[in-house]
Structure formats: structure tokens, C-alpha cells
């Protein structure tokens with residue numbers, strides 16, 4: 001979730017770029033930079049860390065010019081560092097590029113360009129872009145950009161300047177946001193509207209594969225065939241604060257709605273039909289897995305709940321036994337760890353103290369540590385032997401939502417790869433699961449449509465003091481996550497129980513009017529869950545069941561039923577958690593809680 005800003009006009013570009021980038025800080029970033037065109041060519045200033053570091057650099061070494069591009073980077077390919085920061089230039093620094101997104105085929109492009117004599121300084125995917133543009137440059141920047149993007153696979157919003165055409169700024173997008181701001185004798189590009197709102201409220205909202213040229217002639221937009229387009233101006237009527245949240249009331253709601261994209265991004269390049277599952281640079285082999293004595297999944301909070309689903313997936317598909325533990329317990333229970341042990345640590349932030357302690361202790365005792373994390377360059381990502389990133393983008397709300405679903409996807413990818421290596425899955429089953437994974441982004445989108453029903457449910461129940469979640473199998477793991485979400489942001493006491501445990505104690509809590517959310521997505525356990533629902537209904541509970549389409553019989557037992565789209569039984573947690581997140585969100589809103597910053601909680605727990 002990098003931020004892009006570009007300026008073309010008569011004013012000093014650098015301060016305007018910094019100001020624009022500061023309005024995009026909410027997107028999260030770990031480094032920043034600007035490139036400005038002037039008589040000498042292209043001046044670049046960039047560094048790791050906060051925007052303030054870049055400002056200090058620019059103060060001590062100002063760069064002048066009226067055309068420029070700026071960037072805040074959220075690391076994906078290559079750790080946060082000065083050299084990996086954007087803008088990136090071609091070898092002779094005539095072309096400079098800022099980029100938001102992921103170029104999936106960058107390795108192939110990089111090899112190809114290397115064979116043509118190009119050299120690369122950074123580890124980023126982005127650095128191929130200025131070099132590709134240079135390769136195609138024959139005196140027309142727009143044409144060179146068009147040819148270059150036709151070679152690129154993946155998602156991108158890019159801004160380009162070229163010292164050979166010092167009167168131009170070219171930009172294009174595909175699957176990454178980009179807007180154009182129209183000022184008086186000046187224009188802007190940006191990833192998001194807040195970056196330009198101090199200067200203009202007249203905006204062009206670019207569509208995929210639309211190319212824009214900012215020049216002294218004004219703003220011209222072209223389609224991918226070079227035909228000029230005439231777009232309507234969008235007049236912004238709302239304030240910058242609302243825009244940062246993309247029009248959503250809170251970051252949490254925005255992040256819940258970003259889940260279909262986050263799921264897709266996390267699968268991208270790892271699950272490709274007819275090809276082996278890719279675990280990026282992880283080199284775990286069949287021999288290694290045959291020799292493994294135990295697998296631990298260790299994490300905290302929501303990441304731990306993702307690990308519980310991961311256990312099901314790995315055991316079911318790869319037939320490897322997995323033990324899941326919370327990091328703060330694991331580290332003090334003297335667990336058995338040998339040099340044949342695999343520890344999978346899961347952490348959105350990559351900085352959680354207990355998880356990090358497990359990683360370090362595990363390594364000391366000879367274990368191999370595989371990290372599933374969302375933050376490139378985080379301590380966990382740097383210290384683990386292997387890393388599988390979740391591409392959720394920065395998560396700002398304290399309550400984890402999109403990171404959780406991408407952690408689930410990461411576990412499915414690991415489980416499928418292990419199964420492939422160990423030959424514990426048939427080709428048909430593998431292809432079926434891949435197809436089902438591909439369906440998830442669209443089905444997650446469909447599941448979000450339940451928000452009105454859940455808002456109404458919250459309106460009717462938000463005064464409850466307690467609420468219970470029930471499930472069996474993977475549904476139990478998801479119930480735990482639903483219960484955590486509810487308590488952490490709405491402060492309503494809640495617990496989750498495995499259906500079979502009811503009779504062993506918890507059923508004593510059920511009385512007339514107790515609200516119970518029952519998850520019933522595991523068809524093999526359906527009858528047993530229906531019996532559990534009957535048990536609590538008989539004692540006066542009001543039950544909302546969440547099940548898959550087609551299980552209409554549940555309506556005979558539960559008070560209300562919410563249907564999820566049909567999907568392979570193993571993948572239901574990705575969909576089932578969405579209504580639970582929305583339920584927690586609307587309960588908290590009804591109660592007037594600060595949804596994004598719940599009391600007593602911090603986004604990253606870096607102390608014990």
C-alpha cells in the first residue's frame with residue numbers, strides 16, 4: 001500500500017510532494033523519496049524511515065524543479081532500505097519511476113534486461129520499470145511507457161519523469177489506485193484524493209490501463225491503444241479525513257472490505273493452475289518433510305486463531321501432525337525442540353515480543369523457523385529461516401481482519417505445497433482446491449453483502465452483556481476468532497465453545513434470551529451442530545446460525561440463518577469469519593465504541 005504523488009506546474013515541486021505524501025501516511029510506509037526534474041537532469045532524494053527523515057535530507061540538500069514524483073514505500077520485494085526506496089531510475093538516470101503494486105513477472109524481466117546489459121542496484125520489482133522504459137525509449141516517453149506496461153504482469157500505478165522530455169509527467173494504473181488532480185496551471189497525480197485536496201477538488205478518477213500525460217498543454221488521457229479519452233471531472237465534496245478511510249467510517253470497516261483483494265494478492269504468484277504451488281524462496285523439500293519430527297505453529301491472539309485453522313489444513317492435506325500454541329505459553333513450557341523440528345510463527349506485525357522470543361529460542365535449539373508475516377523487514381521476517389509474506393497491505397485498525405484472512409490463505413498454500421511434496425494429495429483434489437481458492441475473492445465479496453442484516457442484528461442485541469459462539473472442527477477455530485473480535489472492540493463479554501463441550505459445563509450459562517452464534521459450515525459435523533443448536537434453543541437461547549447455502553433445514557431449528565456461498569469445506573473459515581467481523585464491528589458502533597482504537601489495546605505488542 002505505497003503512496004504516490006506527482007506534481008507538474010510552476011511551483012517548487014519538492015515541498016508539494018512532501019505535503020502530498022504526508023496526506024498518504026495513513027496507508028503505512030517504511031521509507032520515502034522524491035525525484036525532481038531540473039536543468040541538470042533528475043535529482044533524487046530518498047531514505048528509509050519516516051517522512052521527517054526525507055524532509056531533513058531535503059533541508060540540508062534542497063532539490064529544485066517544477067516537475068516531480070514522490071513515494072512512500074511499504075516494502076514488498078526487498079527490505080526497507082535507502083536503496084530499495086523509490087523513486088528508482090534507469091542505469092544512466094534519465095528516467096525515474098514511482099510504483100505502487102507488484103510486478104509479478106519482474107524476475108523474468110530483470111533477467112532479460114540484464115542480458116541486454118542493464119544493471120540493477122536494488123532488490124525491488126520496481127527497478128525493472130525505468131530500465132524497461134529506457135529500453136523502449138525512442139524519443140516518445142508515452143509510447144515507451146505503453147510498450148513497457150504491455151510487458152508487465154501484476155498490479156501497478158506508476159508515475160514517470162524523463163530528463164529527455166523535461167516538460168512531461170506520464171502515469172498509468174492497473175489494479176492499483178491513481179487519480180489526477182486538476183489545478184490552475186498545475187496538475188497532480190496521487191494514489192488517493194487526500195494528497196491533492198489542499199490544492200484542488202477537481203479530479204479525474206483513472207480506470208485500469210488509462211495513461212495520463214501532464215504537460216504544459218494540460219492533462220491528456222489515452223487508452224492503451226493511444227486513443228485520447230475525454231473523462232468527466234469528479235468534484236470532491238467531502239473532507240480529507242473521510243477520504244483517508246476511502247469513504248468508510250472507520251479503518252476497520254475499510255479493511256474488512258479490502259479482504260477480497262488481500263486474499264487475491266496473497267494467492268497471486270503462489271497458486272497458478274497446472275503449476276506447482278510456489279512458496280516463494282522457501283526451499284523445504286520432500287526429504288526435509290520426511291525427516292521432520294514435529295511441527296509447531298506458534299503465535300498470539302488472532303494470528304494464533306489462524307494457526308488453529310492452519311493445523312487442520314496441514315494435517316488434512318499433508319498428513320503431518322501439527323501442534324498449535326500461544327507464544328506466551330509455548331516459550332515458558334520447555335517444549336521439545338530438536339534440529340528436526342519445524343516451527344511456523346505467525347505475526348501480522350512481525351514484532352510481537354512473545355512470538356519473536358519463540359522464534360529466537362527455537363533457532364537456538366536447532367529448529368527451522370518459517371514465518372508467516374505481513375511486514376517486510378520486520379524482526380520476524382529478518383530472523384526466520386524462511387518467510388511467506390501475507391500481502392494484506394498495512395493494517396491500521398487495532399483489530400486484525402484482513403491480516404487474519406491472508407494468514408489463512410498462507411496456511412492453505414503451505415499445506416498444499418507440503419501435500420504436493422509428500423504426495424499425500426491426488427492431482428484431482430489439488431486442482432479442485434486450487435479452483436476453489438481462485439473463487440474465494442469473489443465469494444468473500446459476496447459475503448460482505450450480509451452487512452445490512454448484521455447491522456440490524458447488532459441494533460437488536462447490542463445491549464446484551466454476554467454472547468456465545470459455538471462451532472465444531474474448523475468452525476470452532478473461527479468461533480474463537482469471532483469471540484475475540486467481539487470482546488476486543490465492543491467490550492461485550494463473549495466466549496467460544498466447541499459444540500461437543502457444551503454438556504461438559506458451558507450449557508449451564510444458557511438461559512432465556514442468551515444470544516448464541518452457531519457456525520455450521522462443516523458438512524460432516526452438520527447433524528452434531530444441529531443437535532447443539534437444539535440443546536441451547538430448548539433452554540431459551542436465541543440462535544443465529546451461519547451456514548452454507550443449501551443447508552436450509554437449519555431454519556427449522558435456529559431463530560435466524562445467514563447463508564455463506566458454497567465452497568470446499570476446508571476453505572469455509574475464510575468466508576465464515578467475515579460475518580463475525582462485521583457483527584463485532586456493528587455491535588461496537590451501536591455502543592459508540594472507538595472501533596479502530598479499542599481501549600487498553602495496542603496494534604503491535606512489542607513487550608511481554
Ligand code: F6R
Nearest residue numbers: 301302303347348349352399400
Ligand atoms: C486482535 C489482534 C491481536 C493480534 C496479536 C498478534 O484483533 O490483532 O490479537 O493478532 O496481538 O499480533 P501480531 O499478528 O502482530 O503478532
